[in-house]
Amino acid sequence: MERLNRYRDAPTGRVRLNVVAEAASLLLAPVLPTFAERYPDIEIDIAAHDRMIDVIGNGYDAGIRHGGTVPEDMIAQRLSADLRWVVAAAPGYLEQFGTPERPEDLQHHHCLGVRLGDGRIYRWEFDGPEGEIAIAVPSKVVVDEGRAMLAMAREGVGLMYGLETTFARYVERGELRLVLEKWAAIGPGYHIYYSSRRQVPAGLRLLIDLIRELRPLGL
Template sequence: MSTRRSDLADLTYFLAIARHRNFRLAGIEMGVSASALSHALKGLEARLGVRLLHRTNRSVTLTEAGAALRDAVTDPFARIDQAIDDLNRHRDTPTGRIRLNVLADAASLLLAPVLPVFADRYPGIQVDIAARDRMVDVIDGGFDAGIRHGDTVPEDMVAQRLSADLRWMVVAAPAYIERHGVPAHPEALRDHHCLGVRLGDDRIYRWEFEGSQGEFAVAVPSRIIVDDGRAMLALALAGVGLMYAMEHNVAPHVAAGTLVPVLSDWATTGPGYHIYYSSRRQVPTGLRLLIDLIRERRPLGL
């Protein structure tokens, strides 16, 4: 059976579905509706004469035939994508699309300051950003790269530093301090109301400090646990509890007096933001240009 042009398009859709195991997310990546993907897949299965996916209301899994097809066509399609991207060397204006999975704070603090310049310099490059704190496999998710703190980058990835190390501190609203006072030592946090931090891997973060004996961590009591930085900031400003925060995120509120630093003598510094990507493929032109611009502009130092 010869390959038709529609087969090539539908195989691209199939690979996106296989990566995400979800029609909606695959549709977002490909820029089409979930129903269009479903229709394309049904057509591909009919032409091939085999079922490629098991679909229920809750899950999408590959059949044995689907897994075999995915393994067989992934590398050839990746080589085609790379060959098309290599043509950027012969264009006056680079084109393409880059998909990034980024910590929400990094999206606002690191990318937002440079993207206006990037858009002006490279109008032919589309940047698709998923700003999420939950850890994902950027390869399985169909992303070109991820941006995380340096100590959370997977070991099998190539990583490049994009910022200086980041300072972490505890802050509280004046209304909270007026009601509950100021903790004199990190261990005193056990007697305070603290806003718990749920990490991207579902662990509850232990607040880290640095004293004369080195670094240590405190498991603070948390009646309220949040996994979104904006929500946590709103709660801290409302005087609900103490917040453990990156200095850059709260600096405007500290300057305005709506948040007050506490335990400053024990503030610690952690790894800066790093961008990471697979070591098994060449860096897309758009991604390389974005990395170069961030390192040129240094919105968070370097």
């Protein structure tokens, strides 16, 4: 009975989110158990992919993307600290093909190409003693989905560029190793954005507050 009374006046509703795929696992997954406990009558509908779409025009309440890719006409709130981008590979790959010592060495390696949401192939970004550089790496395999790319990297298909947080558990288990760490780039953190011309659903405000409270990726 106490539990029923506790939630008698709890908020209700449904929140539709369109998020970058990795944000679903790194940012939302850690907070959703607490959210479900606090607000059992609010549904969260998540579309997790990297395609660039008109979030509001397609019926979503909000989107989550890296800062710098958020549409300028939207209200945006930061949800994480800045993110560190690194290169990782399976130990077997490095034993067979060697370890790159500088970003330029990537021209002689197998790299997993990253197809962006707008169809372009991502140029790997680095920040070292000589400043920021972006390199078009040789890619016999190009992937547009992070989980598939991670599986390939762990199998030794090639070097992968991604978030240090994504690699952390696999590095700890010895399945991947980080390379070129001195050239790691720091990029904008995740931001949530929504229209200034629509009323923000109560559930969305509560979710934003909880992420900023729990800080799964810092803030």
